[in-house]
Amino acid sequence: xxxxxxxxxxxxxxxxxxxxxxxxxxxxxxxxxxxxxxxxxxxxxxxxxxxxxxxxxxxxxxxxxxxxxxxxxxxxxxxxxxxxxxxxxxxxxxxxxxxxxxxxxxxxxxxxxxxxxxxxxxxxxxxxxxxxxxxxxxxxxxxxxxxxxxxxxxxxxxxxxxxxxxxxxxxxxxxxxxxxxxxxxxxxxxxxxxxxxxxxxxxxxxxxxxxxxxxxxxxxxxxxxxxxxxxxxxxxxxxxxxxxxxxxxxxxxxxxxxxxxxxxxxxxxxxxxxxxxxxxxxxxxxxxxxxxxxxxxxxxxxxxxxxxxxxxxxxxxxxxxxxxxxxxxxxxxxxxxxxxxxxxxxxxxxxxxxxxxxxxxxxxxxxxxxxxxxxxxxxxxxxxxxxxxxxxxxxxxxxxxxxxxxxxxxxxxxxxxxxxxxxxxxxxxxxxxxxxxxxxxxxxxxxxxxxxxxxxxxxxxxxx
Ligand code: PFF
Numbered sequence: 001x002x003x004x005x006x007x008x009x010x011x012x013x014x015x016x017x018x019x020x021x022x023x024x025x026x027x028x029x030x031x032x033x034x035x036x037x038x039x040x041x042x043x044x045x046x047x048x049x050x051x052x053x054x055x056x057x058x059x060x061x062x063x064x065x066x067x068x069x070x071x072x073x074x075x076x077x078x079x080x081x082x083x084x085x086x087x088x089x090x091x092x093x094x095x096x097x098x099x100x101x102x103x104x105x106x107x108x109x110x111x112x113x114x115x116x117x118x119x120x121x122x123x124x125x126x127x128x129x130x131x132x133x134x135x136x137x138x139x140x141x142x143x144x145x146x147x148x149x150x151x152x153x154x155x156x157x158x159x160x161x162x163x164x165x166x167x168x169x170x171x172x173x174x175x176x177x178x179x180x181x182x183x184x185x186x187x188x189x190x191x192x193x194x195x196x197x198x199x200x201x202x203x204x205x206x207x208x209x210x211x212x213x214x215x216x217x218x219x220x221x222x223x224x225x226x227x228x229x230x231x232x233x234x235x236x237x238x239x240x241x242x243x244x245x246x247x248x249x250x251x252x253x254x255x256x257x258x259x260x261x262x263x264x265x266x267x268x269x270x271x272x273x274x275x276x277x278x279x280x281x282x283x284x285x286x287x288x289x290x291x292x293x294x295x296x297x298x299x300x301x302x303x304x305x306x307x308x309x310x311x312x313x314x315x316x317x318x319x320x321x322x323x324x325x326x327x328x329x330x331x332x333x334x335x336x337x338x339x340x341x342x343x344x345x346x347x348x349x350x351x352x353x354x355x356x357x358x359x360x361x362x363x364x365x366x367x368x369x370x371x372x373x374x375x376x377x378x379x380x381x382x383x384x385x386x387x388x389x390x391x392x393x394x395x396x397x398x399x400x401x402x403x404x405x406x407x408x409x410x411x412x413x414x415x416x417x418x419x420x421x422x423x424x425x426x427x428x429x430x431x432x433x434x435x436x437x438x439x440x441x442x443x444x445x446x447x448x449x450x451x452x453x454x455x456x457x458x459x460x461x462x463x464x
Contacts, residue, residue: 003428005074007252009342010173015258017177019266021331022067022241022250024180026271027187028332029115030239032325033300035275036282039211040293042231043222046214048279050228054236055272058448062409063242063264065416065444068428070251071260076342077101077245080252081415088420097411101245102340104404106359107396108244109336110366113164114393116329117156118301119322121146126318131309136289139302139309147298147374154371160326161364164333168341169356172334173253180331187324188274190317194281194304197311207284210293211276223459226385230459233452234401239271243405243412246335249342260429261436296389337363370396384459406456410449417445 012018039047073080078098085094125131125146131139146152167176198204222228237243251260278300285303286293295302308318337359344355369377373393380389384402388394416425422441431437 003072003074003424005072007074008346009171010253011255012173012253013177015255015263017173018250018254018258019263020180020184021172021176021335022247022263022267023184023270024176024328024331025241025246025250025335026239026267026332027184027274028328029112029119029325030235030332031271031275032191032278032328033115033119033297035235035239036279037295037297037299038231038235039279040283040286040295040299043218043228044210044215044293045212046216046219047228047232048211048276049214050232051235052272054233054451055240055268057443058233058409058451059236059240059242060264060268061440061443061448062237062413063240063247063268064260064429064440065412066242066245066247066409067251067254067260067264068416068425069412070245070248071254071256072424072428073248074252076252076346077248077339078343079346080248084415084420088424090419094415097408097415098245098339098343100404100408100411101243101248102343104244104400104408105246105336105339106363106366107404108238108400109164109333109363111370111393111396112329112333112336113160113363113367114153114157114370115297116160116326116333117153118146119326119329120156120160121152122301122305123319123322123326126305126308126315126322129315131305131318132315134306134309136291136302136306139305140291140298142305143298143301146301150371150375153374154368157367157371158364160329160333161360161367163330164337165356165360167330167334168337168360169353171352172338176331176334179327183324183327183331184270187328188277190321190324191274191277191281193317194307194321195277197307198281198284201284201288201307203287204284206287207282208280210283210287211279223385225455225458226460229455230384230402231386233406233455234398237405237409238401239275240268241332241335243408244336244400245339245408249339250335261431261440297393369393385461402459403456406452410452413444413448417441 069080073084078095081098082092082095085092241247282300282303285307289306291303308314340359341355344350345352369392373391377391379391380387383398426433
């Protein structure tokens with residue numbers, strides 16, 4: 001059955017704008033900050049391999065399903081799930097899946113904004129030449145000093161949250177297009193420059209090997225499920241922005257004649273490409289300058305500045321790099337706030353402006369807990385066999401990326417493949433009843449949900 005609904009929030013002006021916006025959401029701190037540090041913490045090449053597997057077997061099919069739901073429902077994720085569930089003769093409680101996403105979005109945004117704040121602080125540090133000629137100890141000291149100062153973290157967190165609220169309050173479609181069209185390619189080119197620098201370092205090949213050749217020796221004293229599979233799965237969801245309604249809401253602005261399959265592949269390819277490039281740029285520097293790959297969330301902030309301090313025009317490139325990273329984080333953070341804001345506009349009849357400020361304020365408040373996680377309130381804890389150092393920040397991160405997003409993803413997979421009628425999904429994907437459709441349906445029915453469930457329950461030790 002063909003759906004003719006339209007969104008009250010308007011539509012993207014073309015398919016490419018959707019691709020740009022969704023890529024803007026996907027490419028962000030997740031690729032350049034989170035991917036390298038998780039790779040370093042969780043076994044290098046083996047982690048990357050499992051990550052790629054999760055992107056292909058779970059990420060892309062679930063992204064297709066999520067865009068499909070968004071475009072068919074044409075509302076915020078809560079109302080979309082509610083409407084589609086009723087249309088398919090299912091329980092309206094499916095709207096809770098929308099809620100799960102909106103809450104995950106708040107939690108991610110709360111800490112995302114703090115890390116984006118680190119990026120802004122680094123624009124100034126690199127721009128003022130703080131890293132010229134510095135070694136690993138010096139960059140580590142500069143980074144430690146930053147995160148041990150809650151006042152500065154609070155300042156930049158507040159600043160970044162304002163930027164996010166500002167764009168969302170004006171409607172994401174107006175500002176986003178220009179930002180993504182020029183800044184994303186610029187970031188990509190700058191990453192290539194960094195890869196060029198990495199090639200000139202002594203340990204370039206070691207860095208490549210670390211990323212692409214799984215070292216099973218490293219895995220000997222690790223638990224494969226909790227140390228490699230679950231973080232890789234969580235990273236795939238986090239990086240692709242799936243499982244929480246962000247891509248769903250962007251899908252709700254997509255015109256009917258645009259191919260969901262093609263779009264999903266392009267977005268996933270761009271996203272994965274940026275993450276891999278970031279890895280290639282960072283690990284040779286990490287090894288050449290004697291840093292620990294498992295250094296945690298500070299990894300890019302202590303490794304890349306060494307390179308900026310050494311390379312020709314390093315101050316310029318360094319400053320530009322962190323500016324572009326801030327923009328990449330910005331185009332992601334607005335997609336984290338958008339689902340909650342559209343809900344408030346649709347269901348609470350608020351103006352977009354008011355909704356953006358209220359929702360942004362709640363996320364900002366929650367972010368204070370992350371600000372303190374790196375200094376006054378830092379504590380260690382263990383989950384699924386892994387130890388974490390940074391208290392509430394890590395709790396928020398693990399809770400969202402490793403639990404809420406995969407859970408949301410599985411429910412999206414079950415809804416689209418087991419509960420929605422076949423004709424609705426065929427109509428929406430526009431693949432007719434072809435081989436491509438059958439492959440998608442098989443993966444989304446069996447492989448994706450089972451994969452997530454097996455990884456999750458093994459990681460928390462339920463099957464061992
Ligand atoms: N994908 C973003 C990144 O990699 O930085 C983060 C993100 C945005 C996660 C939107 C989830 C989301 F819904």
